[in-house]
Amino acid sequence: MTDGFFASEIIWPGLCAGLLIGMLCAWYGVFVVQRGLGFLSAGLAHAAFGGVALGLVLGLSQPLWVALPFMVVVAILLCVLRHKTGVRHDTLIGMLFSVSMAFGLIVLQYRDQLTSDAMSYLFGDLVFVQWSDVYLALALLLVTAALLPMWSRWAYASFDEELAQADRIDVKRDDYILIIMIALLVAAAVKIAGIILCSAFFVIPPACAVMLSRHFTQCTIYAVVIGALSVFLGMYLSYYADWPCGAAVVAVQALCFVFSAMVKRFV
């Protein structure tokens, strides 16, 4: 059975991109979950629609190249509004994702062709991933590797922002970098895996890891492992059970969550 899964050429780009995106989302997801921003990835994923729509109207074959900078602008706007107005993150995310989607719908009115491709773009599927998407995920992995020293700063600010500030950590600047990285990752994850899987990647593996870990390093490692493992098992399950790929991955993650909750409860 394994031979069939691994011998299938169509699986490899999706598996590679899925593993990379799964691990990266979990890596950043631990900060998302610890800061109570579980809605961030879902909100940003929906906001990507505005960027995709703009890219289509501009006639680009790959609207992702507009969606990526568009998401960076949304992320910066989120940080600026947060710092200038003091309005809570979840409120701002709710507002920005609605405004971005409305912007996308208005922009699409100026396009002659049907708009269904804009929607299909948001519901990516690991099965239809191309090697170019794997390279995009690899590029994000390289940027994340370059930002490895930020982990201890982000972790400190996630624990207690005021304590980190008192130790002269530029929490505001670090927040911008974190949110921009999350926005870029969301834009890529939406293209590769779709909105639902993207949101799940950011939230479920870190939520499992929090229940299983005693310290934050362990939590980050567990989240990344669960993120990768769920992609592999989900795609494997999808291949043999003929389930939709994204749904199978989310189902595996849900099982991981139940397992983690039981471990926390009984061990």
Place this chain on the structure above:
Amino acid sequence: MTVEITCDNVSVKLGDFLAVSDLTCVIPASSFCVIYGPNGAGKSTFLKLLQGVMPCSAGSVLLNKQEPNKFPAKDIAIVPQIKNFDRQFPARAIDLVATGLNRRWPWLLSTNAKQKCMQALEDVGIAELAERSLGKLSGGELQRVYVARLMARQASLVLLDEPATGMDVAAEKDLHRLLENYQAQTQATILMISHDWDTAQHHASHVLLLNHSMRWFGVTEDGPNEEAMRNTFGHVGHHHPIQHGVHDESCTHD
């Protein structure tokens, strides 16, 4: 190193609100100064000014002739008033103490760092709690972890914002004993916000009465007079030593 704090006509505006105004004093090196005043009097704002995370709107604050934001952060340790962190955050007591050493959240603890953290935890009498989750510690135990954190840092300026909040009497006594031992070893300058006059009377070398502006500053033995207390709180507490001429009576002003 010892730290002298020089405040010259310091004012801090938070938006339109004047949190601190015209504060002028020199807090001597190696002193234990209690900042005493009613709620919302600008005490925590003053500590933030000393941390270097907030600028003066007017006047100047100098730590050994250096502006606070230029003063080495490794020489300042704080014990915050409200523990902001999420109790579900996966962290052990030793992780928090380690932030005292490196001013970063630890990815891995080196043997040397671990030894220093364990020593600090042992000094505050909770070495056995090193591996325990922060979320499972009691208020008093958590406060000791924060004290261990400042001991690990060996800071020469210690800022405590109502550290005894939520502590029982025995734990509070322990806290003061630990701080006094720490000061004896390091000659650190300690500033502590407190609502407890007893704390000022028994532990502080200096008292700063603050209600937006400075109402009184001096050595504890000289004590603030009744007028200064009235200016600060709008009243003098029933059990205040000034009213009774007794110096070891305690009272609390909230």
